[in-house]
Amino acid sequence: MVTRYMRCMFIVPKYILREHVGPFLFGLITIVFLFLLNVIFRDLGRLLGKGVPTGVLFEFFGLNLAWIVALAIPMAVLVATLTAFGRLSSDNEIVALKASGVHLYRLIAPVLVVAILLAIGVERFHNSVLPEFNHRYRLLFSDISKKRPTLTLEENVFFDEIPNYSLLVHGLVEEGEKNLLKGIIINDYSDPEYNNTVIAERGELTFSEEREEMIFTLYNVEVHSIELADLENYRVNKFQRLVFSVPVPNMILKRSNSQQRGDREKSAKMMREDIVEILKRMDQREENIRQIVELDLNKIFIDGIWSDKTTMNEEKAIVKGNPPIERAKIRAKTVFQRIQAEMGLLEGLKLSVLSKQVEIQKKYAIPVACIVFVLIGTPLGIMARQGGMAVGGGLSLLFFVIYWIFIIAGEQLADRGYVSPFIAMWSANILVGLGGVYLVVRSVRESTFVPWDQWVQRLKRIVKGRK
Structure with missing residues (x-):
């Protein structure tokens, strides 16, 4: 009896898991195919128009498989769980197992164990394989695209691949041959005597192959210049429209051997190290602001107000155009503009930290979805009492949409600082x-939760009534 009982203890979990294999593979292949088909329709025409060899085409789409598989595995788990338990329920096998003394928790346990193992594997995939594939994909995409610098720019991430320049954009949209930018900051260190910072509300970016230049057409522009030899020599020029060129020597944006990586090309460990470095840069910016406030404003007050040895009060001095007062006003305005520029750079660094924190949380949240989908898929499959791919696929699609709405909306909110990356x-x-x-x-x-039988009967009556 004991031997027979022990045999049953292994037979039931094995049977339950075997029921999941077919639906899991079917769901995985179907989802991967649909995602890959979308990539092919999106990029194939552009690639063929550039005369890309067939081997490179296969490599390009093969590198896309990494992120597709990373997303498809949790989805396939939900399809398999809904389909398998739905079939077992519709054939009354769940009832038979319960009558034999097998508790529902024992039916869920083996599936949950496999889901945990899958989640661990997917997490390792997200932190080791996926970053490398994303990095290779980005390099290949850059090589194919040639001289399209916007393909390597990322929103809210400093781009300092070009010597003597640092670029930051808060918004980036490609419209055909036009590349529309918002919230542009360009730090120009090419002049040995001056450091220039160009800040623009919006603009367009093109690329000149002949001159090997990135050409920014900027609108509502401020150019902040500070003399390195005399830090008090600070000026601001404003323009409604400004054309600003950044040289790109030796086609650097092709970057076939570049070691620079975006957030999605890094593991969680690498991004944590980046955050530490960014926090140091933020501390330096805050220290710069503190020094500007303490030193420059104090100097303005002392030199501009108390150096006036007349007995006139401040109002009379301003009215009569007292030179020390006027100088103090000009310098105060300059200091305020410097503080604004520092605050803008500090805000860009904060957004970069938030973006990296979101990517770190995503690398763990998506793998855990394997476990979550088992928890939601098992009872829904049993309660529906209608097996098959139709019910499994329909319910899966519903939960996919809900889940990805949360993920996408959460990412957008977290990147803007409205919610914490963890909650998002x-x-x-x-x-x-x-x-x-x-x-x-x-x-x-x-307890009955989803009365599928009643819904099916109602649908049949509606169809017959129309006939």
């Missing part, structure tokens, strides 16, 4: 997971 990336897992636990308890109590 984990809210979907928390809500869906809690819903799954609630439904599992209802399934154990055999």
Whole structure:
């Protein structure tokens, strides 16, 4: 009896897992195919127009498979769980197993264990394989695109690949041959006597192949210049429209051997190291602001106000155009503009930190979705009492949409600092997971949650009535 009982203990989990294999592979292949088809339709025409060899085409689409598989595995888990438990429920096998003394928790346990192992594997994939594939994909994409610098620029990330220049854009949209930018900051260190910072509200970016230059056409522009030999010599020029060129020697933006990586080309460990460095730069910017406030404003007050040895009060001095007062006003305005420029750079660094924190949380939140989808898929499959790919695929699609709305909206909000990166990336897992636990308890109590039979009968009556 003991041997027979022990044999049953292994047979049931094995049977449950075997029921998941087919739907999992079907779901994985289908989802990968749909994602890959979307990439092909999006990029194939452009690649063929550039005369890319067939081998490079296969490499290009092969490198896209990394991120596709990383997203498809959690989705396939949900498809498999809904389909497998839906079929077992519709064939009354769940009822038979319960009657044999097999608790529902024992049916869920082996699937949950495999989901945990899958989550660990997907997390390792996100932090080791995926960054390398993304890096190779970006380099290949840059090589194919040739002389399209906007392909290597990222929103809210400093781009300092070009010697003597540092670029930051807060918004980047490609419209055909036009590249529209918003919130542009260009630090120009090419002049040995002056450091120039160009700040523009919006602009367009093109590329000159003949001159090997990035050409910015900027609107509502401020150019901040400071003399390195005399830091008090600070001036600001304003323009409604300014054409600003940045040299790109030796086609540097092709970057076939570049070691620079974007956030999605790095592991969580690498991004944590980046955050430490950025925080140091933020501390330096804050120290610069503090020094400007303490030293420059104090100097303005002492030199501009008390150096006037007349007995006139401040109002009379301003009215009569007292030179020390006027100089103080001009210098105060200059100091204020310097503080604004420093604050703008500080804000850009803060957004960069938030962006990296979002990517770090995403590398762990998406793998955990494998576990969450088992929790929600198992009770829904059992309660629906209608097996097959149709029900599994339909419910999966519904939860995919809900889940990715949370992820995408959360990422946008977190990048702008409205919510914390943790809440943004984990809210979907928390809500869906809690819903799954609630439904599992209802399934154990055999409560009907999804009356599919009634819905099917109503649909049949509606169809017959129309005929």
